[in-house]
Amino acid sequence: MNREEINKLLDKFLSGEISPEEQKALDRWYKDFDGEDDVTDGMRAEEQWDLRSRMLGGIRQEAFDNIEHAKAPSTLTLRKLVMVAATLIMVVTLGFLFYRQQTQPVVYRTDLGEVLILKLPDSTEVTLNGNSEISYTSSWFGGFDRKVLLKGEAFFDVVHTIDDRRFTINEASGMGVEVFGTAFNYSVREGVNAVALQTGSVKITLPEEVAEKRKFHFLKPGEFAVYDHQSKEVAINTPANIERYYAWKEGKLILDYSTLPEIIDKIKGTYGLKISMDTTNWKAHKVSGTLPLTRDPESLIKNLEQLFDVEIKITNRE
Secondary structure, three states: OOOOHHHHHHHHHHHHHHHHHHHHHHHHHHHHHHHHHOOOOOOOHHHHHHHHHHHHHHHHHHHHHHHHOOOOOOOHHHHHHHHHHHHHHHHHHHHHHHHHHHHOEEEEOOOOOOEEEEEEEOOOOOOOOOOOOEEEEEEEHOOEEEEEEEEEEEEOOOOOOOOOOOOEEOOOOOOOEHHHHHHHEEEEEEEEEEEEEEEOEEEEEEOOOOOOOEEEEEEOOOEEEEEEEEEEEEEEEEEOOOOHEEEEEEHHEEEEEEOOHHHHHHHHHOOOEEEEOOOOOOOOOEEHHHHHHEOOOOHHHHHHHHHHHOOOEEEOOO
């Protein structure tokens, strides 16, 4: 007997409209209940709670009728009903607690200057930059809806699934990202979202308040997209060296005719820095090369002071 048939018989029994033939069928199901291990298998939580409530209601009515009217017990005895309902309550309660446990947010955070490599439940690999956070919700039985939230910066190597399930980041906040399988860097810091695409294709979505007619763009490998929350503007370009936007995951900072303000903007979020500096000589000064990144920014700051001939002071750290 399937779940739909059981529900119909229960409805008729609890309403007192069950026929003798239907009563016998329900008796047989109750008699064999211990062998019906899959009676709640596949039920949604609300379906299980509904079945539990209806059976408890039947038990209360059965007890009331027996006390008030001294009515002979029906073939579905009160004892059997209590046993069945207790079993269902246990199944539903355990299932509900397990469900709540499995739907708790999963959060990963990094300290200042720390780099963390992790794998999501769908085998997507994420490299999380310093002073960053990524979170997602684990669904029933540890599943994953491929929707994540990012604060800070991370490099994503997204796995393509057989059923072409999309992978989204910050879907309803600022500039969202939607992909099916690709590798890219995504930064969300100080009101600016930026995507640097290494391989594959990325769809970026823009909020309604953006002045642009198009609310989404498809990026091609080598393209870089920046969205400013304050100006509500998006810019897409093709830099000469896209690698410089995600070289941090290899422990290096690539300078490609970079100015000091550009470099400071790049590192201050990672290290949680607030700095002051002499701005006399840096405006027209551009440098190229590679600098190592470490957990402590002191050595990096000293290298920048020598390159730009300027004094840089760290005034505050988060």
